[in-house]
Amino acid sequence: MSDERIPLLEASNVTKIFGAVRALTSASLELFSGEIVALLGANGAGKSTLVNVLTGAIRPDSGHVRIRGREFKAASPTDARQSGLIPVYQESSMIPDLSVADNLRLTNTEPAPFRYWLGELGIGQLGLDEEAGGLPLATLRILDLARALASEPEVLLLDEMTAALPTDLVRKVLDVIRSQKARDCGIIFISHRFVEVAAVCDRASVLRDGRTVGNLAIEPGVEDRIVDMMLGGSIDAAAARKAKSADDRAPGLPRLSAKGLSAGTNLADVSFELHRGEVLGVVALEGQGQDELFEVLSGFEKPSGGFIEVEGNKVSFEHPADAIEAGLAYVPGDRAAALLMQRSVRENIALPFSAQVSAWGAIPVKREGERVAEAIERLQIDTRAQGEVRRLSGGNQQKVTIGRWIATGTKTLLLFDPTRGIDIRTKRQIYPLMRKFAKQGASVLYYSSELEEIPLVCDRVIVIFSGRIVDTFNAGDADESTLMRAAHGLALSSAEAA
Amino acid sequence: MTVAAAEGPAIRIKRFLSEYPVVPLILLLAALVVALEVIRPGIVNERWIANTIKFAIPLAMLASCQTLTMLTGGIDLSVGTIATISSFVMATQVPLAGTASAVVIALVPAFLLGLVNGFGVGICRVHPLIMTLGTGLIGIGCLQVYQRFVIATGSEVPDFLAWLGTGRIWILPHSLLLFVPFAVAVVFMLRRTGFGRLLYALGDNENASRLSGVRGWQVFLALYALSGLIAGITGLLYLGLIKAPSLSLVEPRLLPAVAAAVIGGTSIFGGRGTYSGTIVGALILTVLTTMLTVMQIPEGTRRLLFGVIILAVTAIYLRLTEES
Numbered sequence: 142m143s144d145e146r147i148p149l150l151e152a153s154n155v156t157k158i159f160g161a162v163r164a165l166t167s168a169s170l171e172l173f174s175g176e177i178v179a180l181l182g183a184n185g186a187g188k189s190t191l192v193n194v195l196t197g198a199i200r201p202d203s204g205h206v207r208i209r210g211r212e213f214k215a216a217s218p219t220d221a222r223q224s225g226l227i228p229v230y231q232e233s234s235m236i237p238d239l240s241v242a243d244n245l246r247l248t249n250t251e252p253a254p255f256r257y258w259l260g261e262l263g264i265g266q267l268g269l270d271e272e273a274g275g276l277p278l279a280t281l282r283i284l285d286l287a288r289a290l291a292s293e294p295e296v297l298l299l300d301e302m303t304a305a306l307p308t309d310l311v312r313k314v315l316d317v318i319r320s321q322k323a324r325d326c327g328i329i330f331i332s333h334r335f336v337e338v339a340a341v342c343d344r345a346s347v348l349r350d351g352r353t354v355g356n357l358a359i360e361p362g363v364e365d366r367i368v369d370m371m372l373g374g375s376i377d378a379a380a381a382r383k384a385k386s387a388d389d390r391a392p393g394l395p396r397l398s399a400k401g402l403s404a405g406t407n408l409a410d411v412s413f414e415l416h417r418g419e420v421l422g423v424v425a426l427e428g429q430g431q432d433e434l435f436e437v438l439s440g441f442e443k444p445s446g447g448f449i450e451v452e453g454n455k456v457s458f459e460h461p462a463d464a465i466e467a468g469l470a471y472v473p474g475d476r477a478a479a480l481l482m483q484r485s486v487r488e489n490i491a492l493p494f495s496a497q498v499s500a501w502g503a504i505p506v507k508r509e510g511e512r513v514a515e516a517i518e519r520l521q522i523d524t525r526a527q528g529e530v531r532r533l534s535g536g537n538q539q540k541v542t543i544g545r546w547i548a549t550g551t552k553t554l555l556l557f558d559p560t561r562g563i564d565i566r567t568k569r570q571i572y573p574l575m576r577k578f579a580k581q582g583a584s585v586l587y588y589s590s591e592l593e594e595i596p597l598v599c600d601r602v603i604v605i606f607s608g609r610i611v612d613t614f615n616a617g618d619a620d621e622s623t624l625m626r627a628a629h630g631l632a633l634s635s636a637e638a639a
Numbered sequence: 640m641t642v643a644a645a646e647g648p649a650i651r652i653k654r655f656l657s658e659y660p661v662v663p664l665i666l667l668l669a670a671l672v673v674a675l676e677v678i679r680p681g682i683v684n685e686r687w688i689a690n691t692i693k694f695a696i697p698l699a700m701l702a703s704c705q706t707l708t709m710l711t712g713g714i715d716l717s718v719g720t721i722a723t724i725s726s727f728v729m730a731t732q733v734p735l736a737g738t739a740s741a742v743v744i745a746l747v748p749a750f751l752l753g754l755v756n757g758f759g760v761g762i763c764r765v766h767p768l769i770m771t772l773g774t775g776l777i778g779i780g781c782l783q784v785y786q787r788f789v790i791a792t793g794s795e796v797p798d799f800l801a802w803l804g805t806g807r808i809w810i811l812p813h814s815l816l817l818f819v820p821f822a823v824a825v826v827f828m829l830r831r832t833g834f835g836r837l838l839y840a841l842g843d844n845e846n847a848s849r850l851s852g853v854r855g856w857q858v859f860l861a862l863y864a865l866s867g868l869i870a871g872i873t874g875l876l877y878l879g880l881i882k883a884p885s886l887s888l889v890e891p892r893l894l895p896a897v898a899a900a901v902i903g904g905t906s907i908f909g910g911r912g913t914y915s916g917t918i919v920g921a922l923i924l925t926v927l928t929t930m931l932t933v934m935q936i937p938e939g940t941r942r943l944l945f946g947v948i949i950l951a952v953t954a955i956y957l958r959l960t961e962e963s
Binding site for chain 2: 439460461462465466471473477478479480481482483484488491492493494495496497498500501502503504506545
């Protein structure tokens, strides 16, 4: 790795601090021409921040980025483009209201090489005067790649660009990427899929907690070492503390069952059962279909296939109100989306009480007060900051979004990453609370991006990868590395190995 | 408030003002009245007070439509037209149908136009500004057609409306008989009913409301229908006050009504505002109008000053009550 050549792109000891959060403490990356390097790391390891530093979207607090040995101080993404670094993201960068040709003109892209790459990528028949907004997502991603290739980049940065692409397109994309090596182009490849990394990459650079912790050549069997690196070998005894065994699951019909649920291209044929008194964990890397799953279950989206049963009865939701009526309450990952920031804790908790037209009349003030007070007490919400909810801490805000449904007497909670970005104290309060809630006969579907909390809260856990359930564990058996492997779609191979 | 004791007086005043936003408005109102008395000594007497209240009342009712819709982040620009329609229909139907039936006939188009607004905003998701502007224009068109049919019947302002609109006992106009229960009902609705809560909730965060099971269209439908009905009733009051039905009776009051709501602290972005603030806002605007009239400034300058004062008051008021 460390030869005498000057690297095409070199980042050394990059740090970046956002407020109290150290997003990058010491990130380094070397990329030589003709090389494909995978940038890997668990959620929140700092990948996005490093990508943003490289593309000039944010300035690092310290550290260097060099292109061909020359110090590179990108002030804007345009600067990075001019130095030959072209990124392709998971989201399309085409302006939807313009035609493809107009989009090309915006970036001064020659149509001829663009056409050539479209052909190579298997959609050469596409008309350039089609409006970008009308094209399918997968096609847009290919267009982005073709546009990037047409400008003959020195460094190509592919950030999860294969996510949610159909398999045949992924193969074409990987072929084209490999062919770039001959052109002395360097490629940084970010993907959650080890299969793809193994297929095209020469090396992998692993980030953990904002630090580059390893640099490995890709060879057979390297996946397990990468997983260990991403976790930092911190597989401690946390998993040993098992909340309860799965056997005392209540008999009878499941509270909620999903039967072959599909949603667009992101969720395919997902089936599971959630029982009375159970906390069912959901583990998935970002963008594997868990968002769609929760949106379908909470009545925000209609499934494109399959159906939902509640207590054995088939249900169909037109509006979240229907889901709530069926006893399913959704707490989204983004607290701001669920709260009335300018209103009081009381009004926020009491909001679902007034939702039905029959409850539009005079508010039973005393009864409402009792229900709200009970929820506040059960959740230990710190309401010293009277008045508007926006003055509460993040942890207390999250408790309000959950407390709302406890006060309503909901039977099934759909929690989407409820502990994201909240303090450790609140987290520790939420775990036993969910256990207690389940013990009293409720059911909880619990998606978390933090693997270590799964054994603390859940009875069972399902792992979603590429829109499908790839594994189911009893939470007691689900240590972090098992979950991490499964979440990367590596479950089968590691099971064979074991 | 134990925390506040440790803070400086400036912060305490600010906190007090943000908790009781009506207080600075009342102070402003009092200051304006004092200023008026200074400019023209002796003008503030029983009759003047009664008149001011008398004109502020229908304005405050019209402004309630703005407050209610603005709380959800909307606006109702059709209330001027709706009130004009109800007053004109009332005046022309009295000779034809009798007073009692005329009231009902006059309020039907007001309610229907409100429902159309609610349908457009709540179900078709048209922006309230466009929707109510549109129904307002349609309403005026319909009124002109209607006028051709009743051109021969003449018009009549029933005695009870004239009594309600213009009469007074000491400084208390008779229209308080209508307004006091109305205002109490609106304040109660906003503070103590599920419907009122939902208006604030939708204006604060529509997505969060949806998440909590609120079907927004139901609220919007009811809200704009209610707004239309209030505008219709206000039209009847204006008929009694001005006693001269015309095709543009209430139209010029529309923007002052919007201004009254905004001066009274209602945020046009939704989620913030009280009706008590709006009432004081309507009083301030009415006093301001008299003041500029009394000063005998040419019409153009008067309007200019009126606009500048509204902007200044609103800006200062927001600075005082908003937190950093």
